[in-house]
Amino acid sequence: MLRISSTTLSLPQFSVIAHLQAFRAAAALGNGTAPASLTRGMARKSKSKKGAPTDVRIKLIRYSLYHPKTPRPLRFGTMRMLRHWTIHRAWRLYQTAQQKEREYELERQYNKMRDACEELRLTSPGLYERAVAKSIFRYPIVEFRIPTDTPSKIGWNHEWKRG
């Protein structure tokens, strides 16, 4: 006959699952004592419900994901903070100037196109119609490689064919 010993009920953290495991283990043993695996099972929270231990790699992933110092808070001294602020402002200034320059360049190109088309329209209507006609839409080229800082190892591929 199964008996629950008084020590199990007085433990501070009562886990239903661990208690059930203890019952099943005690039933298997055939006596009424509470097995030591009950207390050990409670303390070791890594065991899943079926009893298989979680993978060490998952433990590592969880450790690094839930670490309180992720991301680590930066604490700068006064002079270090001033240096950061100066560099940040200079960088923002540079970025704004670069963005403006890029947008102005596109505007200049657009205006030149418009002026050229207008000039052609007023000069020769026939040529204008042929220039502006969009009978064939030309898509951009997919194979256009994004430029790199250094050239490729294999150089120009003379045997390349589309498809």
Add this chain to the structure above:
Amino acid sequence: MAHRTPLSILRAPNTHQHHLLLPLDTLQQQSRRLSTTKPALARVPPREKTSASSPSKGGSRTRAAYQYRSPRYYRGRLAPNVPPPSASPSSRLFVPGPFAAERLEDHYWNTVAPDLQVLSYVHKQNPTFDIEKDYRQLTALRLPPKPTRQQLPALRTFRNIPRLTGITVHSMVREAMKDSAYLHAAGMIVQSITGVRASVHKSKDNIAMWELRAGKSISVTAQVKGRSAYRFLAQLIDVVLPRIKDWKGVAGGSGDSSGNITFGMSSEAVSMFPEIEVNYDMYPPKMVPGLHITIHTSAGNDVDAKILLKAMGLPFDGNFR
């Protein structure tokens, strides 16, 4: 697993201090002289003064006792403690960088944007506004077009050339219903690929056919914006997508009618990312998920978005729809 080192254990390297601030015999003398009638604070034995502000002002501590941490949430304009701007190093959202210009971003501004401008240029003559005919056209434009999925071609000028605004990486993991380890692995993988901490989303509905229960953490997403989006897209185009076996390209009909293009990547394709490939065996088997990648553009319709991506080098399978 995550632990905090208690401050009491932190010791300055050059001192030989014990846990107790005073030697044991002085404490015992103090305890005999401690009064029980005075308030509790007065019974604390006096310590030697240590500076909390700067290690240069003397004292045995090399680090200040109180470490400021900026508030996590903005509590409104009347709250005194305001989170600092995200560019400040004291902010929780601070990300250091940038450390280099991006190839694809420079390529876009140098080559792709002018090309798209030329390709989409339509010459408009000097407009003459006729109140009878043209006013009705203006009123028609104010209402949304019918049917709802109809996408009108936009008038392109130098102000509205399509550009890349952001990329969303999303992974829904069905096995996370039963075991949260799958979601942790997915979150770690998404974080490795994008460089951004993934956010978790919970399921909303109970659908028995798919064994879906509401309120369970089931998917992770990460949003990449600005320069990092160009970096991620360039990595996809140059490194990851060419390695996928028998990949024909993004579907020609993809798009949400607002200029956002989505395609999926299988688990094998995700393994082709250099960040995953280098430590592939640090993930348990079958825990590397597939992803959906959504590329957000500023083009108002799908075709212009796909033309932009084609100009950047993303291959498509089938005609544009």
